[in-house]
Amino acid sequence: MSDFMIQIIEDDEITDLDADQNNDLYWKVAIVDDDQGVHDVTRLALSGVKILGRKLEFICAMSGKEGADLLTNHPDCAVVLLDVVMETSDAGLLLADTIRNQLKMENVQIILRTGQPGYCPEEEVITRYEINDYKTKNELTRDKLFTSLATAIRSYSQLVALNESKKGLRNVIQASASLMKERSVHAFANGVLQQINALFNLSAQGMFCVSQTPSKGPAELIDGPNNHYFVVATSPQFNNFYGKELQDVQRGQAVTIANKTLHKKDNIIEKEFCSLYLSTPSGWEGVVVINSPFNLTDLDEELLKLFCFNVSLGLENAKFFTHLNDAAFFDSLTGLYNRNGFIENAPRIAKLAKRNLSLFIVDIDYFHEIIESLGFEFGNLVLASFTSSLNRDFLSDGIIARLHSDVFALLLPDTQWLYRDITKQCSKPFMVNNNSLRLGVTVGAANCDIRVEKLDIELLLRHAEIALKVAKEHQRGVGQLFEAKFEDDKRAHLDILADLRTGLVKQELFMVLQPKVSMSRGDVVGYEALIRWEHPVKGMISPNAFIPIAEQSGLYFDIDMYVLRKSFEVIEKNPQICKPISVNISANSLHHCDFISEVKQIMTEKNFNIEQIEIEVTENALVRSDMAIKHLRDLKALGFVLCLDDFGAGYSSLSYLLKLPLDVIKIDRTFVTHIEKGTKALAVLEGMLQICQNLDMRVVVEGVETQEQADLLMSLNADIAQGFLYYKPLTIAQVLDDAL
The missing domain is CATH 3.30.70.270 (Reverse transcriptase/Diguanylate cyclase domain)
Incomplete structure (x- = not known):
């Protein structure tokens, strides 16, 4: 060791710094020097000194190797007073390298002391070994030693605080990131209780309360009461509170402080309980009650505020996710699954x-x-x-x-x-x-x-x-x-529907005509247009197979207009067919908003005598709305002959005969079927015929298939009949042959 001088003076003016801090703590100062006298003099010079409110605790080593072992066992050392030349000429410098690169003690302050100032260039040493101060021993008087030590300890304290702040901030971010993953309010709230204990080294019990609705936000969320708070998560001590409304929970310190926090809208820290207030951007409120006191430093308090802010954002996310989840999977009216x-x-x-x-x-x-x-x-x-x-x-x-x-x-x-x-x-x-x-x-x-x-x-x-x-x-x-066949039927239904749409476009559907006959004379007085479909692959498809499908799928209107257009074409192309053709219009078409305009459009395209077209509608088409009756009157105004089809089989209101512009009444085939079986059917049919004849309406009786039926009808003065007794449906070519 070189000469080392330290001037010991009475310095009553050197006072404690921040003496209000905890005096039970010490700053550890390591003296690493191969001269015992340096150890003794340093201890004597700084005995009783306090820096930043703490006394100094000296730990000593006599060589670089001992210094490394010493610091390994005391990682909380604040300052190292380090001699350069000890067992070797560079032992102090090697220890400085060990402190920084092997022991990773980044915060400790190294004050290098040497009795041979010219041995190492000062600037190179400070840069290479991250030396915080470099002094020759003869310039370290007591006041200068104190000043260097106080400066070093203050730097160490700030570095430790900064690292603690980084660590705390990192923990808050990690905790918040973990909480943000929770999508249910219950899981989120449980996570908050766990993270508070982890962040502040607690093992406390607690509970988490959340408002039922926000004070701001979507209308569907704020329609209900917003002054009800429910306990959504608890530690075991408070399990009896879980799921209950806060006002219904048995009173106690935890409930009291929770209510005080919600009223005050701020954190409350008391001797036995700590209560944290949460408020989200949309106005949900929450309170976390912990039954453990917080001994908060300034750093802890800032971290707590940051944590509460992040928890509030997480609560907002959890609440809205819960709402979206409910909207996605639950029916709002009944509370059942959707x-x-x-x-x-x-x-x-x-x-x-x-x-x-x-x-x-x-x-x-x-x-x-x-x-x-x-x-x-x-x-x-x-x-x-x-x-x-x-x-x-x-x-x-x-x-x-x-x-x-x-x-x-x-x-x-x-x-x-x-x-x-x-x-x-x-x-x-x-x-x-x-x-x-x-x-x-x-x-x-x-x-x-x-x-x-x-x-x-x-x-x-x-x-x-x-x-x-x-x-x-x-x-x-x-x-x-x-039953499995239902699915087969459904598939066949869809196949027919798809083919039918194509068939209409390609005009695969064609018309046949069933004659109406005067029973007294035996001649044809008119025809009924009936649609048939010859599929290019499946052959003839029965009307019973595709007409109901067309009506169910909304294709009825297209088919009715198709038949009407084809009827006009038959009349236009075949003037020798001079008897009127009646076209059936479905109930659904009669209620179609474009029905009359479409009929008018077809009329402008064709050259025909309108008296040759009769429009047949069924009774059930008339009872559904006023629009059907209006369209019927519009058809009459255009000049069409109107026929009420299937009279007596449906709702059978005689008022139709009085208030509607009807020209022809077709009596349903069911009456003809029953007239051979009893006098009641015969009496009803006779009455219907008499009424229509008195109202000067033409009557067509359909479904005549036997001579006995024809004879009975003639005895009742029925004149026009339609049925297989006379004719089955004929192709246009057959009608033309018959006409010739």
Whole structure:
């Protein structure tokens, strides 16, 4: 060791810095020097000194190697007073390298002391070994030593605080990132309780409360009360509070401080409890109560504020995700699963089944009439009450969904219920606004034997919906179990529909004419146009196979206009056909908004005598709306002869004979069929004929197939008949041959 001088002076003016801090803590100062005298003098000079409110604790080593071991065991050392020349001429420099590069002590301050200032260039040493101060021993008087040490400790303190801040910030970011992944409010809230303990080294119990609705945000979220707070997550100590409204929870310190926090809208830190206030941009409010005191430093308090800010954003995300999830998978009116939610949860129910899975689709019959007569609000009450009945009867067995409007789905594992049982149960009366209401339902059912097939819920739904459609057509008010042939029929239906559209474009459909005959003279007095279809591959397709499909699919209008146009063409191209042709117009076409304008368009395209075209409409076309009657009058104004087809078979209002501009009445074939079997049918038919004749209307009786029927009709003064007794439908060529 070189000469080392330190001047010891009485310096009462050197005072504590920040003496209000915790005096039980020490700054560790390592003295690494091979001269024991340096150790003793340094201790003596700085005895009793406080820096930043803490005393100094000296740890000592006599060589570079001992210094490395010493610092390995004391990683919290603040300052190293390091001699350069010890066991070797560069031992101090090698230790400095070890401190920085091997021990990774980035915060510790190294004050290099040497008695041989010319041995190492000062600038090179400071740069290479990250030396914080470089002094010769003879210039370190007590006051200068104190000044260097105080400066070093202050730098160390700031570096430690900065690193702690970085670490805390990193922890907050990591904790927040973890919480942001949680999509349910419950999972998010549980995560917050766990992260608070992790961030602040606690092992505390707590609870998390959240407001039911936001004070701002989408209207559908703020319509309800926003002053109700629910406990959405708890530690074991507060498990009894979980799921309850805060105002219903048993009073205690935790509840009291939670209410104070929500009222104050700020964090509250007390001796035994800490309560954190959360507020999201949309106005959701939350409070986290922890039953452990926080001993917060300034750094901790800033981290806590940042954490609360991030938690608020995470809560916003969780709340809105929950709302979107509800909107995606739940029906807002009934609280049941919607179609998506039903499909999502079906596999869960399938796992409960050991044998089979049964799906029932329940359709409320004529629900639209409830809406039309009593309004949507009452309809919603009916749906809510019906839902309560379904929940009571079936929820414990499986899952229930509202697929749309008035259609519900029940998915039940290993059930004994059959569709007839479901129909009876759902048709029982229930209460709506203190009134008893009984609904009729139709059920479509489908089964999946999970022992032999894997569940395909989309396929099962389609099967049940097909069964429901069949039931509504043939067994309304009861139900139908899916059968494989229904799907084959449906596929054939779609094939026919697709081919029919193509056939209309390619004009594959052609017309035949069935003559109307004067029974008294035997001559033809008119024709009825009938459509036929010869498919290029499948051959002749019966009208019974494609006409109902056309009506169900909305293609009826195209077919009616097709037949009308073809009838005009026949008259235009074949003037020798001088008897009128009657064209059937379906009920749906008569209600089509473009019906009259389309008829007018066809009339402008063709050259014909309008008296040669008669328009036939059925009774059921007239009872549906005023538009049908208006269109009928418009047709009369255009000059068409109007015929009421199938009279007596439908709604049969005699008022039609008085208020409508009808020229011809066609009596339905059912009356002709029954006149041979009894006097009642004969009497009714006689009365109908008499009325029409008195009103000066022509009468056509259809379905005449036997001579006995013809004789009876002639005895009743019926004149015009149509039926196989006289003619079957004829092609245009046959009609022309007959005319010639």
